Amino acid sequence: MNPFSSSDLFVHFAGSTIRFTCFHPKVRKEIETHFAHCLGKNGPIIASYKLAAVGDDLVSISLNGSELLSKINLGQAMHFLMQDSLTRLIDASASHLVFHAAALAYRRQGVILCGKSGSGKSTLAARLTAAGMRYLTDEAISLAVNEEEIGGFCRSIVLKQGSAFLWQNLTAGNNILHLDDHSAWVPPTLFNPTAICLNVMPSVLLFPQYIPAAPLHVQRLTSAEALFRLLQCLVNARNFSDGGMSAAARLARGTVAYALEYSDLEFAAQWIIQTASTP
């Protein structure tokens, strides 16, 4: 007997898979749109969400058979699913280090943008994708403990209200999901139809920080400084006996690292593209 139904969608990241059983056509469409490039099974299923329609516009969510949320709107449902499913995928991963970071690729050079919320990762990722770089993620990268390449949680780019200028003139805007907090989920292919990159060899490690009115300031980091900062962005260290130290150190050794302070998005994007394009 096939344990999966045609209502099932699967989203994978960092060696684990989440199942969404969708009985709500609008939720299904949003999952297919905003998780488009991480759909499919890859690794064990570690959680199963069931999404049911309540009337025409409301959603109920259950997890592994237990009801979690009922009668929430579509935006609330997607916001919850994005956060909760990613948290579960990260927590389950003992084969991949996961860093809070955006990542892009220029030809075969991977550029990692490490930083906490508010550092400007997503805005930079959107601008760099529009400028021709390929998109891996704006939120989380994975590094298998015995591999060199990184992968990304290749969801839609989540842009806050202050970055609305980036998507307001895009065509096919009906694929953009608008949430109650005025953030927007923008499929990366709206910025660049050939943008998607699933894996890349990392070569540049950046720690951007948006600072209002600050001039562009770049500081080259030693490998130890890069590792120190990188470990602060490692979100599943507890899953590894050495805290992820050896694999993170390999990443720090194999990349050129910079701290980047900026306020002008264009200057920062130009500098990143120039740096990524330098062999």
Next chain:
Amino acid sequence: MFSFPVDEPNLCPRHEEGFQLETLNGEIVLLHPSRNIIIHGSQTSALIWQLCDGARTVGEIVELLSAAYPDAAEDIRADVPAAIQQLIHHGALTVK
């Protein structure tokens, strides 16, 4: 917060358990996974960390480094206790 008497040369600092060490081009990064402590140290801190074995006193560490780097002996007398104090402050060293 524990205050380390920087002018006490007879204390023997030793590593706290559970720290992972990585050395990159002479600098060190220390990670304590379960306590979520991350420390970056200079080349000097790396040397001091290696010498803090629970047997050597602070005074002996100062003398060892002063003998190895005689031109910097004056700085070493000030810097070693300060660096040890920093490592204690971050929870990476303890003293007996």
